[in-house]
Amino acid sequence: MIEWSEQHLMIRDAVRRFVEAEIVPNLEELEHGDMPPYDLLRKLFATFGMDEMARSRFEREIAREKAGEAKAPKTSSSEEEELVPRGRVGAKGDAAAMTMIPIIELCRYCPGMVTAMGVSMGLTGGAVMSKGTLAQKERWGLDLLTLDKIGAWAITEPGSGSDAFGGMKSSARRKEGGGYILNGNKTFITNGPHADTIIFICKLEEEGVPMRERKILNFVLDRGMKGLVQSKAMRKMGLHSSPTGELFLSDVEVETDRLLGESEEQPSRAGAKETFSTERSGVAAMALGIVERCLELSVKYAKERVQFERPIGEFQLVQLKLAKMEVARTNIQNLVFRHIELVDCGRRPTLAESSAMKLYSAQAAMEVALEAVQIYGGNGYMSEYQVEQLCRDAKVLQIYAGTDEIQVSSIARDLLAG
Ligand SMILES: Cc1cc2nc3c(=O)[nH]c(=O)nc-3n(C[C@H](O)[C@H](O)[C@H](O)COP(=O)(O)OP(=O)(O)OC[C@H]3O[C@@H](n4cnc5c(N)ncnc54)[C@H](O)[C@@H]3O)c2cc1C
Numbered sequence: 001m002i003e004w005s006e007q008h009l010m011i012r013d014a015v016r017r018f019v020e021a022e023i024v025p026n027l028e029e030l031e032h033g034d035m036p037p038y039d040l041l042r043k044l045f046a047t048f049g050m051d052e053m054a055r056s057r058f059e060r061e062i063a064r065e066k067a068g069e070a071k072a073p074k075t076s077s078s079e080e081e082e083l084v085p086r087g088r089v090g091a092k093g094d095a096a097a098m099t100m101i102p103i104i105e106l107c108r109y110c111p112g113m114v115t116a117m118g119v120s121m122g123l124t125g126g127a128v129m130s131k132g133t134l135a136q137k138e139r140w141g142l143d144l145l146t147l148d149k150i151g152a153w154a155i156t157e158p159g160s161g162s163d164a165f166g167g168m169k170s171s172a173r174r175k176e177g178g179g180y181i182l183n184g185n186k187t188f189i190t191n192g193p194h195a196d197t198i199i200f201i202c203k204l205e206e207e208g209v210p211m212r213e214r215k216i217l218n219f220v221l222d223r224g225m226k227g228l229v230q231s232k233a234m235r236k237m238g239l240h241s242s243p244t245g246e247l248f249l250s251d252v253e254v255e256t257d258r259l260l261g262e263s264e265e266q267p268s269r270a271g272a273k274e275t276f277s278t279e280r281s282g283v284a285a286m287a288l289g290i291v292e293r294c295l296e297l298s299v300k301y302a303k304e305r306v307q308f309e310r311p312i313g314e315f316q317l318v319q320l321k322l323a324k325m326e327v328a329r330t331n332i333q334n335l336v337f338r339h340i341e342l343v344d345c346g347r348r349p350t351l352a353e354s355s356a357m358k359l360y361s362a363q364a365a366m367e368v369a370l371e372a373v374q375i376y377g378g379n380g381y382m383s384e385y386q387v388e389q390l391c392r393d394a395k396v397l398q399i400y401a402g403t404d405e406i407q408v409s410s411i412a413r414d415l416l417a418g
Contacts (some may be wrong), residue, residue, distance in 0.1 A: 001089050001337040008097050011048075015105040018047055023110055030110060030241040031389060036194055037113045042147050044102070050312050054145040058129075058137075060209045065134055071133045084174045093344025100285040100336055107289025109386070111393040114286055115400075119190040119242075120144060124151025127199050131218060131260040140197050140220055144340045152185035152195035154247055156379065161188075166212045170202035170249070172219065179260065182219060182227075182252040188400075192245030193336040200249065204264060218260040218391050227252035228367075238392030270356060279401040280358035281339050287361035288332045295374035301376055312375070316397030321371045335361060352414030359407035362397035364400055370396040 004012065022040060029035040045051040085269025089097065104113045123142030129137055143149035160167030184202055186192070198221040203214040221228055231246040242311040299322060302313030312318050325411055335357045342349055349357070373380035381386050398404045 001093070001341050003091075008101060010316060011098065012101050012105060015044075015048070015102050016108075017144075018044060019105050019109055023113070025105070027109060030112070030238065032383075033240075037110075037116045038147070038150055038194065038241060040114060041117050044106075045380055048102075048348050050102075051146040051148075056266050057195060058142045058145055061129070062134070062137060065368050074389055079180070088172035089340055089344045091339075092346065092352055093340045096340045098345035100340065103282060104289040104292070104336075107286045111290060111390075111396075112239040113287055114282075114289075115190055115239060115242040115396075116150075117147070118279070118282055119153055120151040120195075122201050122282065123153035124195075124197060126278065127153060127218060127260065128197075128220065134218075135257070136260065136262075137219065144197060149196040150191050150194050150249050152189050152191040152198045152247075153201075154189045154192070154198055155190050156186060156199045158185060162403060165216060168201070168203055168216075169211075170200070171205050172202050173205045175253065179253060179255045180217075180219070182221075182249050182254060184249050186247040186249075188234075189247055190242055191247055191248055193230055193243045194403040195230065197221070198223075198228075198247065199260070200247070215264055217264060219254055219258050220253070220260060221249075221252065221258065225252055238389065239396050260308070276351070276354075276402060278354075280354040280407075282398050283358045284332055284335050284339065284361040286363035287394075287397055288329070288336055290365045290390050290397075291325065291329045291368045294368050294387060295322070295329055296391055298322060298325060298375045299370045299384075301379075305377075310325065318375060321375055324367045325371060328368050332361045332364055338386075346398075350414065352411045355407040355410040355414075358397075358401065359404055359411070362394075363404065365394040365397055366391075 022043060023030070025033060026040065030037060030040075042051075045054075081297065103114050103118075121144060125141060126142045128144060140149075144151045155164045155168075157168060157170060159169060170182070170186065172180040172182050175181055182200060182202060185202075186200070189195075189198075192198075200219045202217055202219070202220050203211070204217055206214050223230065227250045229248040229250075231248070233243040233245055236244060247331075299313075300317055302322060303311050305312045313322070339349065339357065369387065372387040373391050376385055376387050379385050380390060380391075402410070
């Protein structure tokens with residue numbers, strides 16, 4: 001894949017029109033007011049039939065599972081290549097592209113909305129659908145995938161971020177006669193203040209087992225459960241359209257039907273690593289949206305802004321910034337295209353590949369956004385100009401879904417293990 005197909009571009013333009021008509025007029029309220037992003041996201045879903053597509057995918061999967069069928073076996077990449085004309089992607093690649101395009105388009109204006117949507121549908125809905133029993137999928141899965149309900153995925157704690165599993169203190173104690181009692185505090189949780197459904201990740205209390213080696217369990221909680229408190233939105237540097245909060249659990253009693261998979265033996269750590277991989281690829285699409293928009297705005301400003309009786313775009317130092325932005329845009333776009341191709345071949349990126357993709361894209365988005373502010377001069381520092389918001393928003397890409405430093409460790413570990 002070397003460029004978007006005509007069909008991709010049609011979808012892109014339609015999403016862009018939606019964003020400009022529905023989201024841009026509300027940006028002030030989303031970023032600086034009290035408007036949560038969920039109704040606008042639901043409108044996006046309804047407009048493009050994304051809710052109906054999620055519903056039919058869900059129904060197909062449930063029907064397959066009820067019929068006792070395993071997922072379709074993976075075809076080898078060589079078999080796929082024979083079916084797909086050169087330079088184009090097949091159905092799986094198209095599906096991946098259709099996921100990436102709204103992310104890119106939303107991030108041109110409002111990266112926070114993608115975070116809110118991705119955590120609800122991708123992380124929370126994805127966890128239920130990949131680890132849940134049939135009954136759990138039917139109980140929570142569909143509402144999360146259609147955004148009818150808002151989800152939160154809670155692993156980070158005040159004392160454990162990068163070392164999410166090792167330092168985790170949240171606990172599940174077995175109750176006599178079945179079920180568990182949950183305790184712990186979670187922080188920086190996207191959608192935390194508004195979530196209807198929460199995946200609470202904690203450690204099983206196991207006497208004699210060192211804390212770092214205890215089993216990791218995932219529970220599904222509903223808003224309003226006794227002993228569960230969801231904080232108000234925390235104040236933060238950027239990404240204001242994505243509410244972030246804390247969760248406090250004090251002796252929350254649950255039955256086993258809320259333990260994802262209804263078994264203590266699920267390979268939770270491996271499952272979480274897969275989640276990290278998906279999250280990291282999504283960040284590259286977010287970075288592409290931010291970089292595209294920053295570049296577009298910078299080129300426009302460089303042509304319009306006159307100093308020393310010349311447009312600033314005539315100064316070589318400004319040209320260098322624009323050229324480096326274009327290099328970053330091309331590189332990130334190529335990474336996104338490669339990801340689409342990988343999906344098309346039925347291959348998942350390795351952890352090292354998705355970490356490398358995330359590390360590069362996040363750093364490039366931050367550099368581009370900072371340079372866009374620089375090109376705008378004093379105006380770039382003012383909230384009236386969009387580059388100021390994009391610059392604050394870009395920073396988070398280097399922190400969540402694993403910091404830059406953690407991506408470096410993942411890549412190096414993989415290389416050294418080979
Ligand atoms: C806006 C936002 C939304 C978020 N949403 C969610 C969410 O929905 N759910 C959730 O569970 N979490 C969420 N997080 C939390 C996020 O995943 C963590 O902030 C992130 O993993 C980093 O953890 P930390 O903040 O505790 O930093 P720390 O782990 O304390 O890191 C501090 C610094 O030390 C560095 N460091 C740590 N360990 C190493 C090491 N081994 N080698 C080198 N350097 C190291 C880090 O890279 C960083 O620079 C969110 C965070 C933000 C900012």
